Amino acid sequence: DGLPLYRQEAIFARSGVELDRTVMAPWMGKVGFELQPLADYVLERIKQAERIFADETRLPTLAPGTGKTKTAWLWAYARDDNPFGGASPPMVAFRFEDNRGGECVERHLEGYRGILQVDGYAAYNRLAQSAGANEGVIMAACFAHVRRKFYELHVNGSSELATETVTTMARLWQIEDGVRGQAPELRLKHRQENSATIVAELFDMWEKELPRISGKSKLAEAIRYALARRVALERFLADGRIEIDSNIVERAIRPQTITRKNSLFAGSDGGGRAWATIATMLQTAKMNHVDPYAWLKLTLERIAQGWSISKIEDLMPWNFEAQTV
Template identity: 70%
Template sequence: TIKARQCAPMVAYRFEDSRSGECAVRHLNGYRGILQVDGYAAYNKLARSDRGNDGITLAGCWSHCRRKFYELHVAGSSEVATATVERMAKLWQVEKTVRGQSPDARVAARQQASAAIVADLFDLWQQTLRRISGKSKLAEAIRYAVSRRAIFERFLADGRIELDSNIVERAIRPQTITRKNSLFAGSDGGGQTWATIATLLQTAKMNNVDPFAWLAVTLQRIANGWPSSELDALMPWNHAA
């Protein structure tokens, strides 16, 4: 059993041969806890109690919500989109003041400042939606937010939840950049190996460890007969700088 040091960051990649919702269900089967998500429909199925996953709490990503409004704001085509982007910016300002603090402290700050901002945003969106074309880009952006209101508001009452999933997005980016190379993994087994290596290297980076130095030392130790009962000592977060 491998145990991460308390608060040690870690990322895990998993190879799948499609974007089918069943891949997410298979990957997270039996998971209990918070799942911060974008708009991928498969996540909604994961939280359904009839699938035995009633222990999953979905939390929305405000960065994903912001993107559609930001595109309209940059194009200068919607005053409502601009107002939305400006009001959302205040949410990230609040988060800067509580980063690294306890969940209780984060909730207190969010209730004091962020809750009113969120309520104003949903009021603005609902009022706007009644008077614009349902086929417009603005209506599409608003429906994305309003239809997910419960999961977008969840961070207000739970200090363990982040405002967005940007930490995960940054961890995914290296794999996204090299996705064309990934097409030549050769087989499902090759893809699984690729995911394992990416998991180890990116986890090392997240723990401020040189991934290649760590990998060289780790492979040498394994080759020299490192005992399987002490694998935990080989993990990146236990690597001596």
């Protein structure tokens, strides 16, 4: 629910319960330690997917001995095969890092071979498949990020082209609504018949407009952003497994941004790592419509009773309901 320990301490105090945050913080660290093998397993399951999503968000963290915060990051990797009719359960894995460099994603996704759908952040390009290569990652981009840049200009009424772009893009999402959950082949056929011409219209409009406007304008910036990512943006027209946007991982990250706002910062790097581990498991539970508390309680009880690591799949949130019915 996005409640940091200091607020939980105050809630307990109002009920006459003295439970200091300095007592609860080590508990969180212990929970993170016990759940780490499960979180690692989730990431490995994600890396088995044909297509995954990635994103990252800031996590201010207290720097040791300074009394000040530094900027650290939560990297998020999500898998959800439901939009193209896949059978795998949805899941997300978070990783805490003290930087936003490309070496982080290289380490997290070591060995992955498949489609990586992201926003426009350049660090992910270190994994990109080079022309003619047999191995590597195929990059797909996010139309929602493109839309946001034009939408800002649309709402303040500063650009007719931005308004036309937003209106035209809406047709793409309407088409996607009609094919969500269908097999990749059907999605691909529908997109080629309906979406391809719309995408071509958008890029044609942007290319014609760019030379006519100031290169320093926000509109030019939005157009250049889209044109620079054309190949990756158009990949959803050639592969039915790819989504039009990366909203799946953004929805998974959103609860962490709320908790971050309420908490202000993580207390240490160790606290950040525990945060990422616990968030991995609880958010994955939510994605599978499982009560996070019920799952966590049973799982910690099983771990305390010596649950075998060979049966780690049975501890996953997506198997929780079947085990407890």
